[in-house]
Amino acid sequence: xxxxxxxxxxxxxxxxxxxxxxxxxxxxxxxxxxxxxxxxxxxxxxxxxxxxxxxxxxxxxxxxxxxxxxxxxxxxxxxxxxxxxxxxxxxxxxxxxxxxxxxxxxx
Amino acid sequence: xxxxxxxxxxxxxxxxxxxxxxxxxxxxxxxxxxxxxxxxxxxxxxxxxxxxxxxxxxxxxxxxxxxxxxxxxxxxxxxxxxxxxxxxxxxxxxxxxxxxxxxxxxx
Numbered sequence: 001x002x003x004x005x006x007x008x009x010x011x012x013x014x015x016x017x018x019x020x021x022x023x024x025x026x027x028x029x030x031x032x033x034x035x036x037x038x039x040x041x042x043x044x045x046x047x048x049x050x051x052x053x054x055x056x057x058x059x060x061x062x063x064x065x066x067x068x069x070x071x072x073x074x075x076x077x078x079x080x081x082x083x084x085x086x087x088x089x090x091x092x093x094x095x096x097x098x099x100x101x102x103x104x105x106x107x
Numbered sequence: 108x109x110x111x112x113x114x115x116x117x118x119x120x121x122x123x124x125x126x127x128x129x130x131x132x133x134x135x136x137x138x139x140x141x142x143x144x145x146x147x148x149x150x151x152x153x154x155x156x157x158x159x160x161x162x163x164x165x166x167x168x169x170x171x172x173x174x175x176x177x178x179x180x181x182x183x184x185x186x187x188x189x190x191x192x193x194x195x196x197x198x199x200x201x202x203x204x205x206x207x208x209x210x211x212x213x214x
Contacts, residue, residue, distance in 0.1 A: 041203025093157035096148025
């Protein structure tokens with residue numbers, strides 16, 4: 001069993017300062033060793049029919065499924081999640097073991 | 108400007124053989140050099156309130172935004188996308204430059 005990802009697609013409520021949310025998330029995961037890496041992004045193609053209003057992606061990577069479970073059950077995650085969810089108009093969350101079907105070429 | 112990801116969250120129609128779709132996508136990207144890597148996964152936590160019925164994630168990584176544009180405009184992508192979309196009950200697609208907020212630790 002390899003890496004597991006915790007992926008959130010979100011649409012923020014109007015008036016939310018996305019930079020503040022990002023800072024909160026970055027600070028949170030910086031202090032939590034069970035989070036192997038964290039990347040995010042903002043949609044750039046704006047194909048409304050396909051994005052369905054979702055604008056941002058947040059992706060946490062864990063080396064093991066147990067690390068994800070530890071993270072999800074952690075008080076600091078619970079506290080942040082409450083604030084995070086309150087800032088969202090829409091959200092979809094998927095947790096999945098990563099299957100690499102085409103690996104990147106050697107660097 | 109770094110990597111760009113093309114991310115699809117999907118819910119398949121009933122009766123769709125997911126393995127066939129996966130094989131089609133794997134074959135497609137294996138033959139297209141502008142696709143740097145391809146990974147996918149199936150949701151394992153089944154938190155219906157959070158997944159909203161989405162079950163699978165497909166993530167293509169491109170080294171440059173131009174590679175994504177070339178891929179999106181390619182005949183082979185168009186042909187596959189038509190078949191792929193027909194197999195879906197729901198889909199959200201997001202295209203985003205990757206911001207690495209917490210890099211993975213050195214191997």
